[in-house]
Amino acid sequence: MRDGTETLDKILFTPGPLSTAMSTKEAMLRDLGSRDSAFLEIVRQIRTKLLDIAGVSQSGGFEAILMQGSGTFGVESVISSALPRNGRLLVAINGAYGRRIAHIARVLNISVAELQVAENRPISPADVEAAIRKHPEVDCVAVVHCETTTGLVNPVAEIGQVVSASGKMFVVDAMSSFGVLPLDLEATGVDYLITSANKCFEGVPGFAVIIARTIALQESKGRAQSVCLDIYSQWRGLETSGQFRFTPPTHAILAFERTLAAFEEEGGMAGRRARYEANHQRLLHGMTQLGFQPYLEPSHQSCIITTFMYPSHPRFSFESLYNLLNEKGFVIYPGKLTHSDCFRIGTVGQVFPQDVDNLLVAIAQTLDEMGVDMDDC
Template identity: 45%
Template sequence: MKPYILLTPGPLTTTETVKQAMMTDWCTWDEDYNVHIVQEIRKSLVELATAHTDEYTAILMQGSGTYCVESVIGSVIKPNDKLLILSNGAYGDRMGNIAEYHGIRYDMLAFDETEQVSVTYVDDYLAHNADITHVAVVHCETTTGVLNPLKEIAHLVKMYGKKLIVDAMSSFGGVPLDVQELGIDFLISSANKCIQGVPGFGFIIARQSELMHCKGVSRSLSLDIYDQWETMEKGHGKWRFTSPTHVVRAFKQAMDELKAEGGVEARYRRYCENHDVLVDGMRSLGFKTLLPDEIQSPVITSFLYPHAGFDFKGFYAQLKEKGFVIYPGKISQADTFRIGNIGDVYPDDFRRLVEAIRSCRY
């Protein structure tokens, strides 16, 4: 049963078969779980991330995507290292907050929320700050829906000999990329985003040669990615602490369904069509997008309030009553709301959404 469709950037609408996969209980010490579910997931994630699978490995971590971002920053950046964070939204800013908590040396290049990270500024900064050792960036900043120029940023980071950390929370599995070709050292994502699983764990795709340098670095027991990886390697899929078994099994089902759909390219095309149908329909009703089309991701779309005095809560309630749940805005400089295009949702769902909005009073 679907009481409503979630049009959010995660948690999102999942298939009935993903939900059904959670109906069985699993023993965390059993081979059927560790070898045939966890290890297969780890292998499949690396295959999803790159054609050069021998250079990378996957680490699964309990908790939300932010747990995984913190685990990477806390496990990778050593006391003598210095991190450069490229931020154009709340999730880039959150990496700065994490660095503060950990006492990590860092600089932040902050950009407007409605613009991409500037490749020119990054080039200039790296040219004049040789002490930077690592660069971190959010691929798709769901604060607004902007898609940052990852290929160009990655090229600069490698040109200057730095290590690259990418928060691909809202893009991995839904926007094509190859971590080896881009030179990404650590990529972070979550179960409940474009792979269309449910919340409960995240994962890191790590370059194995760089992961080896992480032993003993973390100041956190639970968030130590090297220790988690080592236990999974030696224990053939065993987690250090209780794993979210039902969520993990659902994720395997979601991975199988991604493959059946045609892989990342096919899912990307569907998300793009979802976005196009949504934007065309909303513009026909007089709504305006926050971002210009050329920097907009297909993951989530921000719309400006249509007029002064627009009652978002009332609008939200009307849509929920009609079977759709959307997202409030997250930026300070404009009144916006957001509509997610990812999950088990299709162009016809967005055509129905536009008709539902047409009948709303706002």
């Protein structure tokens, strides 16, 4: 059940930024200095809790670093800092966010090899093993855990075993999966995992989270191609003084402190996943009843976001669907597929099964307003 006083905010059926709890908003109604001891203690506690959620610890050789900016800032921080100078990167790609990693690397003049897989198919360990054999010169392999382009989940645990056996560094973009989809970082051999405050933890935008092996961080010293995104220097600053090197998003961090408490109150990863899964199942059933076709096979689909194909009806227009739903207080997402017309509906954030039911009613009403009879598709 949504907490606090109801507002006139639209409900965001998106993968992030998300609809947030009233208590999260209220947490930002105070000011703290970035060097204030109370703020530094909050940052310390957040870093510790993130490691706990990841199932690792400082004593076990892992660190949690907060990096100002969006989740992509965190990805660029890792790519620009972790690889050795003249290093080479293999990116496994089956969606827009894998392509984004490759684009970041190219802008940084990092040599990139791409493993391209169809957007409706998971990247397999065999795919990665073959790509490493083809490109033995690479220093690092990067993959997206939940490809938000479609909602597809890649088998990162199995891929990690292949990468570890090859002796390569392993980077996982877990932007829209961390906190909901379990992943054993130690067993998987992950060197860097990147996520964001405004995804499954239901915080507000403002900073990325990086879980890293301590030894990988130590090896990154002097490799950074950016001052602001230097992950080693960011880590050392947080460790030595508890402070950010540059102005931190204080209010976003105060909000995140509250969202972590709410995460625990909901039952941690299992509790949050149960709600998101209930949302997803309600959505999938309702949309198929309306006549929409999901893009992915059920075995490949996450509970984070679901992609639906455009119906073939001549009067269907996503722009009209989007605008009419927006007027009714519901926000959905356009698609990002390369070769198919589609749209996406997220089931994360402060969204509950009743909200999904309300969205489904609104979609049915909107189709009627558009003159779209799904039986004619």
